[in-house]
Amino acid sequence: MKFHDCPTAPSPRRVRIFLAEKGVSLETQMVDLANGEQLTDAFGEINPHRTVPVLELDDGTKLRDSASICMLLEETFPDPNLMGRDAKERAVIAMWQRDVETDGLMAIMECFRNSSKGFRSRALTGPVDYEQIPELAERGRQRVRNFFAELNSRLSRSEYVAGDRFTVVDITAFVAVDFSRAIREKVPEDATHLKRWRDAISARPSASA
Amino acid sequence: MKFHDCPTAPSPRRVRIFLAEKGVSLETQMVDLANGEQLTDAFGEINPHRTVPVLELDDGTKLRDSASICMLLEETFPDPNLMGRDAKERAVIAMWQRDVETDGLMAIMECFRNSSKGFRSRALTGPVDYEQIPELAERGRQRVRNFFAELNSRLSRSEYVAGDRFTVVDITAFVAVDFSRAIREKVPEDATHLKRWRDAISARPSASA
Numbered sequence A, B: 001m002k003f004h005d006c007p008t009a010p011s012p013r014r015v016r017i018f019l020a021e022k023g024v025s026l027e028t029q030m031v032d033l034a035n036g037e038q039l040t041d042a043f044g045e046i047n048p049h050r051t052v053p054v055l056e057l058d059d060g061t062k063l064r065d066s067a068s069i070c071m072l073l074e075e076t077f078p079d080p081n082l083m084g085r086d087a088k089e090r091a092v093i094a095m096w097q098r099d100v101e102t103d104g105l106m107a108i109m110e111c112f113r114n115s116s117k118g119f120r121s122r123a124l125t126g127p128v129d130y131e132q133i134p135e136l137a138e139r140g141r142q143r144v145r146n147f148f149a150e151l152n153s154r155l156s157r158s159e160y161v162a163g164d165r166f167t168v169v170d171i172t173a174f175v176a177v178d179f180s181r182a183i184r185e186k187v188p189e190d191a192t193h194l195k196r197w198r199d200a201i202s203a204r205p206s207a208s209a
Helices: A010-022 A041-046 A066-076 A087-113 A134-157 A168-183 A192-202 B010-022 B041-046 B066-076 B087-113 B134-157 B168-183 B192-202
Strands: A002-005 A027-030 A054-056 B002-005 B027-030 B054-056
Touching (some): A010 A066, A010 A168, A054 A066, A087 A168, A087 B066, A168 A192, B010 B066, B010 B087, B087 B134, B134 B192, B168 B192
Antiparallel strands (some): A002 A054
């Protein structure tokens, strides 16, 4: 297996933390997003969507999103379990993943890519150029604030996001909360449950991945 | 198990077709979205996100998105397999699901909810009201056109979306292509591969679900 990574982007960080939790290291190829390596013909052969992460399997299959990559890694390296031990837990974890991806990560990206000067004409990832929509940047920011409130509320009732143990959802949520720095949005001072959880996740060795 | 459904919405239709392919029928509760039943306190208890589908398990667990619902149903009713027979196929199917959800279904919803008079202040699903953004409706439409082109290209190389057999991804893609009627967007005449595939999926008994 070969992992196409970039240290500054949030999506591949989800995979890096996942691998660190599993204690696994893979052959890794860095993609220089800052200098547009994802737009080259060579990278287009690896991923026509021009995003990282990509996991290249030994038979040439290429997985081009962090969710499917983590699914494969979970089955390949089952310990410690991060995605559910039975059908119900797997479904519950998938449900929370969806929430955190949509309401957290996607909201942050909506604000970030629609407001940063470096992303003019690149308001969406992928092969097609889309212009920025300033109103969408504002809406994204409002969504991020609602996400923090929702997450704080959830963590007032549950030690971890998906339940009483650390799972892949905590990785996704932690990457999202951390990446909110890119839009200069802070966890509110009174979000005590969210802060308690963030401190706990930050203290794990995998958080530096 | 109890399935909370609505016949006019695309997301629960994904579950209905999935169940029809499995030959399974569940106890079903209809939610009257047209008259705002999802906004009542009673439905808020079932799903605070105020969306359908919801699958209520016998222990009270509630799954509130079609992807996690299908995951649970796949493990509960394994035949015929729709989500992958081994780790690699499961990951590849998950990857295509992600593409079709993001580039297809979400793009259609982006256009639909940001342009329909009935969705003023309801540009996103969920508990919070967001105003419509007309530019986003236009961008959604452009994304749907690109989705049709991408899907046609994929289906020029593959009999079904995720590979050489019918899977959950065909259900998601079929529901998306069909729901594009809501934004009066048509599959282009020259998208011959997409039309060949759509005819094949339409001919399955499950398509009427």
